[in-house]
Amino acid sequence: MYSQINKNIGRYVTFEPEELEIFNSLLEYKTVPKKTILLHEGEMCNFEAFVIKGCVRKYYIDANGFEVILQFAIENAWVSDISFSIYEDKPSRVYIETLEDCEFFLFSPETKEELFAKAPKFERAFRILMQRSLAVTQDRLFNTISKSATEKYLEFLEHYPTLSQRVAQHYIASYLGISAEFLSKIRTKIAKL
Amino acid sequence: MYSQINKNIGRYVTFEPEELEIFNSLLEYKTVPKKTILLHEGEMCNFEAFVIKGCVRKYYIDANGFEVILQFAIENAWVSDISFSIYEDKPSRVYIETLEDCEFFLFSPETKEELFAKAPKFERAFRILMQRSLAVTQDRLFNTISKSATEKYLEFLEHYPTLSQRVAQHYIASYLGISAEFLSKIRTKIAKL
DNA sequence: CGCATGCATTGAACTAGGACAAGAAATGAA
């Protein structure tokens, strides 16, 4: 049950069994049916979720009412609106929604603090996880600015080979920052080659 | 001399004077003339820099040889290619270059580890700094995808009011992900209002 | 001082991608 998350958190920092025990004892297990919104814009994000199974999307809604998907989180990924709400005490600007039936491990900000107090080495592990997210996001920013829609789509397929089967095309379009119609045209063009 | 950086690092975590003393004793002070490249693509990034004075840019070069500016760092900002190189042991894909004569405080990865060993609370401070960078980058990604060039430029002016006087227009264009010519057209249109 | 290099502006022609509309195909609920 815990091996999956322990492997993830231990990727860059090595923990003692006792430390992992503390960690595991503070996690809350939760299942959530698909199409459930876990966080609405304007709410405080009071969780950090580790995806054991399933798929969620995190998205903004822009000034014209269009959704822009910031992140797909599948098995072994973390999702939260950690960036603003927890430390800034500002309400979230993003939505988090399950796309499939999901199983999570959840942390509240308070239990996270409790963890850091009891086992300070986790501070380091979460710092490195944060760094990795930053790297991924910077890379995406670069791709978004410098690549054509076709290039972005091909790279997406390479990077998330299973996701294109699991989620609707228009979600992928929204993630890539292009219209669903144009993605469809790209796909037919690619299929003809 | 140290009050500026101490204020910055103490923004989200409160430190004892002794802790700050350790911190300050590990910093390396350095001045660098303008137009100096601090990090080339393919090198390992072996520093984290706090800008005391001056302005630097961090950029990628894309497949067609175009520069894409990821970050401007001015006074009180941190800059590094922390994301990949330090923990991943991968060579950097970015360039870091001074745009003005600069004063920095520098950390090497080793002295950073030394700091964490001697004063573990800094681990927390750097985790939160990292979170803030992630928030800023996510926000930029959202803007890049969902806003028009004019909106992006106006928001840039609002967010970095001094920067448009300090750096060349074509750098701003590169940061916004638009061509220098089109930015010029936007500026004349705005000026006419 | 004069020259060279880089920077900003403007215009004309072009294109990647968007908006809209309408139909086809898939999914799902009762």
Add this chain to the structure above:
DNA sequence: TTCATTTCTTGTCCTAGTTCAATGCATGCG
């Protein structure tokens, strides 16, 4: 099974932004 809803495709027209000149302006440097 049927009807409804959502998703995907395809076509046409349209526009925001690019590319490629050409020109004028700064600026730094010998």
